Amino acid sequence: xxxxxLLLALPLACALPTAANAExxxxxxxxxxxxxxxxxxxTVARLLAVELAAQLGQQVVVENRAGGALTIGISLxxxxxxxxxxxxxxxxGAMAITRHMVSxxxxxxxxDLQPIGLVTKGHLLLAVSPSLPVYSVRELVDxxxxxxxxxxxxxxxxxxxxHVGGELFKYMTETDIVHVPYKGxxxxxxxxxxxxVQVMFESLSSIAPHARAGRVRALAVSGxxxxxxxxxxxxxxxxxxxxxxxxxxxxxxGPVGIPRAIVLRLxxxxxxxxxxxxxxxxxxxxxxxxxxxxxxxxxxxxxxxxAKWAAVIRRSGAKID
Numbered sequence: 001x002x003x004x005x006l007l008l009a010l011p012l013a014c015a016l017p018t019a020a021n022a023e024x025x026x027x028x029x030x031x032x033x034x035x036x037x038x039x040x041x042x043t044v045a046r047l048l049a050v051e052l053a054a055q056l057g058q059q060v061v062v063e064n065r066a067g068g069a070l071t072i073g074i075s076l077x078x079x080x081x082x083x084x085x086x087x088x089x090x091x092x093g094a095m096a097i098t099r100h101m102v103s104x105x106x107x108x109x110x111x112d113l114q115p116i117g118l119v120t121k122g123h124l125l126l127a128v129s130p131s132l133p134v135y136s137v138r139e140l141v142d143x144x145x146x147x148x149x150x151x152x153x154x155x156x157x158x159x160x161x162x163h164v165g166g167e168l169f170k171y172m173t174e175t176d177i178v179h180v181p182y183k184g185x186x187x188x189x190x191x192x193x194x195x196x197v198q199v200m201f202e203s204l205s206s207i208a209p210h211a212r213a214g215r216v217r218a219l220a221v222s223g224x225x226x227x228x229x230x231x232x233x234x235x236x237x238x239x240x241x242x243x244x245x246x247x248x249x250x251x252x253x254g255p256v257g258i259p260r261a262i263v264l265r266l267x268x269x270x271x272x273x274x275x276x277x278x279x280x281x282x283x284x285x286x287x288x289x290x291x292x293x294x295x296x297x298x299x300x301x302x303x304x305x306x307a308k309w310a311a312v313i314r315r316s317g318a319k320i321d
Contacts, residue, residue: 034073082257
């Protein structure tokens with residue numbers, strides 16, 4: 001009789017995880033942002049949270065956990081319960097860049113994190129101070145070669161996309177441009193406007209308003225093709241550095257071990273959220289684009305960009321202590 005009871009109970013036991021997954025989510029979902037409020041990643045997260053809540057039928061609560069070169073927020077995500085109720089924003093800086101600059105990470109990206117979905121793709125804008133007598137990428141390269149060590153590239157932080165994007169530019173153009181990291185893109189942009197730094201590779205989402213107002217001079221965008229928000233601005237590759245590409249992106253990850261059905265539920269919700277009119281309108285205006293795709297495609301992007309930036313960082317010798 002005991003064996004019969006076990007056999008009868010087995011189908012019910014096997015069905016329980018599926019039923020639980022089908023009910024996901026039945027409470028609010030926490031979305032951890034590894035950067036401060038007001039940052040580019042935070043802006044994406046807050047727009048995404050609104051649209052995700054509509055798709056999931058539950059509130060999505062944004063929680064900023066900045067610090068540690070993005071490692072604090074990513075670590076909290078990696079160490080959360082793998083039930084889908086804690087997920088995290090995953091910018092290119094954390095997933096593909098600073099991992100090669102921090103001596104010891106408190107997690108392993110491949111082992112401890114589950115890619116869920118790519119949210120946006122975008123560009124860095126190569127901009128110069130209006131006081132610099134440079135009006136094209138070719139003129140910038142020529143000026144830098146005639147004035148080695150005289151130009152300063154201000155970035156939002158050590159290990160930011162603008163930092164390594166500048167290092168790649170220097171390597172490919174054989175120029176000597178000094179990198180100065182700031183504590184935030186806003187401070188660096190202000191100094192670019194004032195002429196205290198001469199060059200920036202900065203996220204379009206941060207610098208686009210200043211470029212449109214003429215406070216900084218836009219020379220080129222960093223991606224493989226032009227930005228729909230700045231169609232008149234060439235890519236860096238078009239403008240004189242063939243093969244240059246330094247696109248940006250932001251996605252969502254969770255801790256490894258989330259049931260596949262919940263990963264797919266979250267992925268489907270992200271893919272629907274990013275085509276909502278409010279989301280599309282905002283990102284079209286600043287030059288980033290909704291991305292989407294499968295968890296596996298996002299994982300492939302993380303691996304390929306990680307390998308690319310590892311080589312750039314190794315050549316430059318850049319580190320985060």
